[in-house]
Amino acid sequence: MAITNPYAAYKQNSVNTSPGELTLMLYNGCLKFIHQAKSSLENENFREMNLSSQKAQAIISELMLTLDTSYPIFKNMLVLYEFVNSRLIDGNIKKDSEKFEEASAIITEFRDTWKQAIQINRQKQFGGVNEV
Template sequence: MKGLITKEALHKKTPQEITALLYEACLDRLEDAKDEINNKDYVQANINLQKVNDLLERLGAGLNYEAGIIADQFDAIYNYLADKVIEANVMKDTKKIDEVVALLESLASSWQEAMKADVSIQKHLAHKQKTSAYEKNIMSE
């Protein structure tokens, strides 16, 4: 098993970090399933592809639909990916797995960039608040 994480460590993760972990777990399982199909271990491939669909379901369940159309679009993407995983599983088709991997890698990469940008914004806002508090203190003296 790759990248095991304890329950305690998981509870310390932000929702954004958990999403990144779910993407990573999907990609790991897809690569394992692809290897298993190539080795004709169809039972284990089936198990891994079912786990990918479980992970995609968790990603969809974690969407905040108050975010508007973007949440609906992510839901549609996750449903599309789940359908492709089912097709890959039924047909034992590694090309369909490759398609899902390519899309998930793009999502995961974009998610990582968004998380980095969010950290930068949060740091900037924290610095701005400290500066503002300092300026208010100077002005009141």
């Protein structure tokens, strides 16, 4: 059954979106904004580069806030998020594409690992493979 009401579609999607999928969406959004910042830098559109970089930084800040640092692994993740954030800031201030690439590489690793974890969890939960 197709949902034509936008509110109904939003409500349906919000019910079907797990916290893990929301984190995956944050990683994908962050990568999108990093790539936009890099592309804007290459096109010398510094205003757009700044805006995209700040959006990526906001996502990293949100990811940092959600970590439960009582677990050692999350303390390590926090350090990596801080590093990514510093690369985004440096890339923005120094107009350095390499800094954006460093941030992108780390977030890509997080995203890919997170996606794999979701798939493994779904296999255990539902006994089948569901694509994310």
